[in-house]
Amino acid sequence: MKFDDKVPIYYQIKNYLYHEMMTGALKPGDKLPAVRQLAVDLTVNVNTVQRALGEMITEGILESQRGKGNFVTMDEQRITQLKEQLVMEQLERVYEQLHALNLTDEQIIASLKQYIAQRGQRDDQRVSD
Amino acid sequence: MKFDDKVPIYYQIKNYLYHEMMTGALKPGDKLPAVRQLAVDLTVNVNTVQRALGEMITEGILESQRGKGNFVTMDEQRITQLKEQLVMEQLERVYEQLHALNLTDEQIIASLKQYIAQRGQRDDQRVSD
DNA sequence: CCTAGTGTTCTATTTAACTATTACACTATA
DNA sequence: TATAGTGTAATAGTTAAATAGAACACTAGG
Known part of the structure; x- marks a missing residue:
């Protein structure tokens, strides 16, 4: 993925995931790709992915289940x-x-x-x- | 001045100066405040101001005269x-x-x-x- | 000539973002 | 219970942005 170096990557990852949700590529309840897979897909480090996801979890837009994965909230x-x-x-x-x-x-x-x-x-x- | 910490300050300074020019607060040929004064006004370091101005000079939108000051281009x-x-x-x-x-x-x-x-x-x- | 005001450059330091790597914790399933 | 797949956390190193401070170069005016 190409990033704008004027804004933090983790921030751009959040926006990317937002867009996936808005366009329906990610629907309520859907499981996200594994963090390590996302890291590979986006060609960034796992920690950077984790930072983006962590904030979205705090925002209540994602839900994390340890050992299972990260999921889009069911709260439409x-x-x-x-x-x-x-x-x-x-x-x-x-x-x-x-x-x-x-x-x-x-x-x-x-x-x-x-x-x-x-x-x-x-x-x-x-x-x- | 309040800055958005998601984007480099020098970049935001450029935008600020652009806006001053577009609204007519800075007209062609006008002298800008001294770099040290700008640094005080914007509550940033001189070097950060210099970096913003340096890019705008390269862009041909500002002209620097050593010992005199920085000026808005006359090229309307x-x-x-x-x-x-x-x-x-x-x-x-x-x-x-x-x-x-x-x-x-x-x-x-x-x-x-x-x-x-x-x-x-x-x-x-x-x-x- | 001297001085004040200006732009310019340099070095050193700090901080945030990112990376790399490893280890740990939990779940599902064979 | 062993293993593969998952999230989580911690440590250490790199880089870019920003800061602090000093020095240098030029201009104008007394």
Whole structure:
């Protein structure tokens, strides 16, 4: 896995696992790959994986069973809540950044629309390659 | 200044200075505060400031004059270009993150609109305090 | 010339993140 | 009960970021 060296790897692992859950690749009750396997897959150390998982366990999003494995919580509401929180964090951050760059609310929305439209074209291009 | 400990301080200083330029607090040709003064203002070490400035000088956005100070480039086009680049980076990041959270293009735009609308209410609330 | 203000560079130290390695604890199952 | 698979913990070493402090180089103005 490719990491952005501007932010701690364990933090990026958390985000990766969040995404797996949000897209349904990991469902409530699912067992995660073994920590040693995850370490190999992500090409990082077991301790780094453990740090990410440890925080997610504290957050109540994962549950650990010694000798068995790590599992996604069965509490679906907790997952829904997490997703809303993650989306909100993204929106808040981009809004504040663009606002700091002196864009008005309208300009922020317009620029996002434009970006997505252009991206759509670019993706269409790719498909037709 | 408050920093996010998930990303290097020198990187956050760069962003801070970018924003000062985009909002017009720092205009083309303006002299920046002395590096030692900046270090005091931002409550960081001179070397950390220097690292941020050094990169911006390399980028051609700042110009250094030994014994005089650091100045914002007079090349306004370079600044315009930078702003577009910064906006684009923000849009790209938020788009990819929200897309990874399984939101459609339409949902991404809708959620941003909703966020801004709600934020507007919140800000109105504050004003009336 | 001297001095104050400025950018620049260097060395040493500290801290957090990451890695490497090993050991331990628990579970399931043959 | 032995073994393979799992999570957990501890120790030690490496690296990048940040800090602290000092020294050097240049500019402007008295």
